[in-house]
Amino acid sequence: MDEDILYHLDLGTKTHNLPEMFGDVKFVCVGGSPNRMRAFALFMHKELGLVEGEEDIKDICAGTDRYCMFKTGPVLSISHGMGVPSISIMLHELIKLLHHARCCDVTIIRIGTSGGIGIAPGSVVITDTAVDSFFKPQFEQVILDNVVTRSTELDKELAEELFNCSKKIPNFPALIGHTMCTYDFYEGQGRLDGALCSFSREKKLDYLKRAYEAGVRNIEMESTVFAAMCGLCGLKAAVVCVTLLDRLDCDQITLSHDVLMEYQRRPQLLISNFIKKKLGLCDQIS
Amino acid sequence: MDEDILYHLDLGTKTHNLPEMFGDVKFVCVGGSPNRMRAFALFMHKELGLVEGEEDIKDICAGTDRYCMFKTGPVLSISHGMGVPSISIMLHELIKLLHHARCCDVTIIRIGTSGGIGIAPGSVVITDTAVDSFFKPQFEQVILDNVVTRSTELDKELAEELFNCSKKIPNFPALIGHTMCTYDFYEGQGRLDGALCSFSREKKLDYLKRAYEAGVRNIEMESTVFAAMCGLCGLKAAVVCVTLLDRLDCDQITLSHDVLMEYQRRPQLLISNFIKKKLGLCDQIS
Numbered sequence: 001m002d003e004d005i006l007y008h009l010d011l012g013t014k015t016h017n018l019p020e021m022f023g024d025v026k027f028v029c030v031g032g033s034p035n036r037m038r039a040f041a042l043f044m045h046k047e048l049g050l051v052e053g054e055e056d057i058k059d060i061c062a063g064t065d066r067y068c069m070f071k072t073g074p075v076l077s078i079s080h081g082m083g084v085p086s087i088s089i090m091l092h093e094l095i096k097l098l099h100h101a102r103c104c105d106v107t108i109i110r111i112g113t114s115g116g117i118g119i120a121p122g123s124v125v126i127t128d129t130a131v132d133s134f135f136k137p138q139f140e141q142v143i144l145d146n147v148v149t150r151s152t153e154l155d156k157e158l159a160e161e162l163f164n165c166s167k168k169i170p171n172f173p174a175l176i177g178h179t180m181c182t183y184d185f186y187e188g189q190g191r192l193d194g195a196l197c198s199f200s201r202e203k204k205l206d207y208l209k210r211a212y213e214a215g216v217r218n219i220e221m222e223s224t225v226f227a228a229m230c231g232l233c234g235l236k237a238a239v240v241c242v243t244l245l246d247r248l249d250c251d252q253i254t255l256s257h258d259v260l261m262e263y264q265r266r267p268q269l270l271i272s273n274f275i276k277k278k279l280g281l282c283d284q285i286s
Numbered sequence: 287m288d289e290d291i292l293y294h295l296d297l298g299t300k301t302h303n304l305p306e307m308f309g310d311v312k313f314v315c316v317g318g319s320p321n322r323m324r325a326f327a328l329f330m331h332k333e334l335g336l337v338e339g340e341e342d343i344k345d346i347c348a349g350t351d352r353y354c355m356f357k358t359g360p361v362l363s364i365s366h367g368m369g370v371p372s373i374s375i376m377l378h379e380l381i382k383l384l385h386h387a388r389c390c391d392v393t394i395i396r397i398g399t400s401g402g403i404g405i406a407p408g409s410v411v412i413t414d415t416a417v418d419s420f421f422k423p424q425f426e427q428v429i430l431d432n433v434v435t436r437s438t439e440l441d442k443e444l445a446e447e448l449f450n451c452s453k454k455i456p457n458f459p460a461l462i463g464h465t466m467c468t469y470d471f472y473e474g475q476g477r478l479d480g481a482l483c484s485f486s487r488e489k490k491l492d493y494l495k496r497a498y499e500a501g502v503r504n505i506e507m508e509s510t511v512f513a514a515m516c517g518l519c520g521l522k523a524a525v526v527c528v529t530l531l532d533r534l535d536c537d538q539i540t541l542s543h544d545v546l547m548e549y550q551r552r553p554q555l556l557i558s559n560f561i562k563k564k565l566g567l568c569d570q571i572s
Binding site: 001004005007008032033034035065066081082083084085086088089091092093095096099133134135141142143144145148182183184185186187188190193194195196198199203204207221229232233252253254 | 291294321428476
């Protein structure tokens with residue numbers, strides 16, 4: 001191709017010098033909410049002890065409102081919206097961006113929120129394998145009108161490394177487990193409080209308990225396609241999500257704003273410690 | 287339930303007086319981009335000739351960055367992000383909101399962007415039936431671990447009414463046709479320019495031509511679940527999308543900013559004329 005327009009990022013190979021803008025990227029962190037990914041970039045900037053002012057950390061994708069993107073040092077922070085289709089558009093264009101920018105040895109981590117199963121709200125789940133609604137470690141990709149099944153395995157060493165990192169943070173509840181990815185927040189996750197609901201409380205609990213027995217510790221909406229695409233493109237990938245509730249107890253998220261904010265910062269804290277360790281910037285506190 | 291928290295809209299039955307805030311809503315317009323839905327609300331406000339200043343049209347969901355919502359008179363304008371899961375979360379919470387607010391006789395219209403098949407870029411497609419990647423008029427909803435098939439038929443009378451409305455706008459290219467809804471923008475829509483591509487240009491064209499023969503005139507990523515959920519909940523629903531390119535010619539969206547903006551305003555213009563007609567505010571111009 002003469003020119004590659006990354007439409008949903010509002011970037012392109014003719015309009016932007018991608019190697020200059022992104023050539024030094026080593027860590028990409030992605031998450032659903034634009035505000036959260038901006039907060040992570042600002043937090044990371046402080047943690048890296050960088051000299052430029054934080055007012056320089058501007059949304060690189062400001063020309064579009066589909067996604068937000070921030071960069072501080074070797075760390076890129078990008079929002080991906082909610083659900084498999086939304087994150088997959090972003091990943092296609094991000095992977096092309098990393099290729100055009102000639103980045104190498106990139107680690108990509110999804111930091112998100114999720115519903116827990118049988119674990120205390122506020123726990124951070126580091127995913128070993130992403131599974132679908134049927135507890136299978138696979139992602140079904142429709143290509144033209146064929147269905148192709150892709151593996152959703154994540155980097156086991158990276159998951160272990162993150163888990164070891166978590167142990168060094170005081171009072172940090174973390175565990176390794178399977179993460180279930182669904183296409184729907186209500187009926188697909190067994191919630192009784194959606195606009196539509198055709199099953200009983202008993203059926204819901206039976207499903208969630210079977211998920212627990214299959215090794216699932218949390219539920220979110222992006223991990224399978226994230227694992228599949230990163231795996232196929234040779235990116236070292238991890239998924240780290242905090243749980244906002246225990247789905248065996250309830251369906252609604254009733255946390256106060258402050259508790260919600262504190263929970264959402266937990267994956268950010270873990271990843272910032274991990275990145276600092278990888279960069280040789282040891283955390284003096286822990 | 288004692289309280290219903292519409293988490294992703296940052297609204298709730300205890301914290302907000304939903305009948306007072308939304309009781310008069312008769313038209314709900316939804317679209318992917320927050321900026322576009324804000325622009326539509328401001329445009330609609332002007333078209334309705336309402337007296338309050340447009341500075342009063344604020345994002346009702348400002349407490350969250352998942353969706354944006356604006357209200358002017360009886361018209362609600364909401365963003366839904368990209369893809370089936372993202373719009374389905376919004377629809378669950380919107381439908382509960384309309385119920386709590388005791389709204390009746392509500393018409394809901396998705397105004398979006400899409401890729402055309404065999405029609406000129408800039409054409410506005412009014413959907414008669416939403417179809418899946420296999421050209422079938424159905425939506426597969428995973429409920430717990432069961433797959434349930436739902437109808438994706440839309441209101442035929444409403445589609446006809448919108449088409450008649452379009453004929454009264456000078457130089458307005460509109461047509462009625464099937465709309466295909468996919469889970470992926472790249473591999474799922476036969477694009478050759480994604481980060482992953484495993485098929486030839488011939489296979490792509492064969493697929494898109496078969497779609498055309500099946501009656502498909504445009505491709506987007508939300509219409510099947512939108513039609514299925516609105517149908518089940520008794521909402522009169524329509525999908526009106528402008529096409530940004532002809533997929534038989536190309537994969538990349540290379541329109542200039544100004545042309546893109548003009549195309550995006552076409553569904554807005556049609557819907558504003560339709561709403562004014564329904565409200566008895568005849569458009570003097572046409």
